[in-house]
Amino acid sequence: MITGLFFIYGLFFGSFFMALADRWSQEQSIIKPRSHCENCNHPLAFYEMIPVISYIFLRGKCRNCHKHISIVYPIIELLTGGLFAISYVLYGFSSNLIIMLALSSLLVIVYVSDFKYLVILDIPLIITAVIIFSTVLWAEGLTSALWHLLSGIIIFLVMLLIKIVGDKRFKRESLGGGDVKLSFLFGLTLNFYLGIVVLVVASLLTYPLAIYYVCKKNDAEIPFGPFLMTGLVIVYVYQTPLINLLQTLIF
Numbered sequence: 100m101i102t103g104l105f106f107i108y109g110l111f112f113g114s115f116f117m118a119l120a121d122r123w124s125q126e127q128s129i130i131k132p133r134s135h136c137e138n139c140n141h142p143l144a145f146y147e148m149i150p151v152i153s154y155i156f157l158r159g160k161c162r163n164c165h166k167h168i169s170i171v172y173p174i175i176e177l178l179t180g181g182l183f184a185i186s187y188v189l190y191g192f193s194s195n196l197i198i199m200l201a202l203s204s205l206l207v208i209v210y211v212s213d214f215k216y217l218v219i220l221d222i223p224l225i226i227t228a229v230i231i232f233s234t235v236l237w238a239e240g241l242t243s244a245l246w247h248l249l250s251g252i253i254i255f256l257v258m259l260l261i262k263i264v265g266d267k268r269f270k271r272e273s274l275g276g277g278d279v280k281l282s283f284l285f286g287l288t289l290n291f292y293l294g295i296v297v298l299v300v301a302s303l304l305t306y307p308l309a310i311y312y313v314c315k316k317n318d319a320e321i322p323f324g325p326f327l328m329t330g331l332v333i334v335y336v337y338q339t340p341l342i343n344l345l346q347t348l349i350f
């Protein structure tokens with residue numbers, strides 16, 4: 100029952116995050132103009148904005164101009180709903196739930212803004228960092244929160260160094276500034292060691308796309324943000340077995 104509620108909340112939040120990512124990436128206001136069809140500017144009535152349901156009801160087309168609406172919209176809504184429901188199933192009402200919901204929300208925003216516009220927005224990143232820091236402070240105390248903060252700063256500096264060396268070596272932007280800022284969250288959410296694991300997991304996830312780009316001789320920039328966020332959520336969920344694995348490997 101509660102899981103279902105989290106799923107439905109997730110659908111609506113997913114819809115909101117997509118609008119937010121779309122508009123902020125194009126430097127538009129979140130409030131004005133009202134939601135409209137991107138093709139004919141027909142303003143959407145409330146029953147045209149219900150996540151997933153409206154898409155099915157309208158058969159994936161604008162009611163006014165009948166232009167096809169991207170399947171990405173209901174998919175992102177379902178993804179957010181799924182992530183919210185899984186968060187509750189995994190953690191119940193706890194501090195981990197708050198962190199997991201914050202990470203899921205940022206993941207969806209980064210998927211849309213980075214895949215569509217090659218942008219990682221600062222404001223959602225800052226809000227997520229504040230939520231995570233406050234939650235750790237509340238749940239684990241000041242010492243732990245400061246250690247998380249320090250881990251975040253160290254990972255950020257490591258990534259910045261990789262970027263500076265990479266930019267010089269390849270004489271072009273090797274890592275986006277947004278990716279470096281995002282890496283601060285890995286340390287803040289987990290710790291230094293698991294933050295490094297996130298980088299490894301994200302790199303592994305990126306390989307198929309990178310190989311595809313090389314084969315296609317596509318010189319375009321690869322959006323790394325979505326892979327970093329996916330890596331972060333995976334490592335967050337599996338942190339206990341990963342810590343055990345690291346300890347067996349190191350000691």
Ligand SMILES: [Zn+2]
Pocket residue numbers: 136137138139140141161162163164165166
């Ligand atoms: Zn239209």
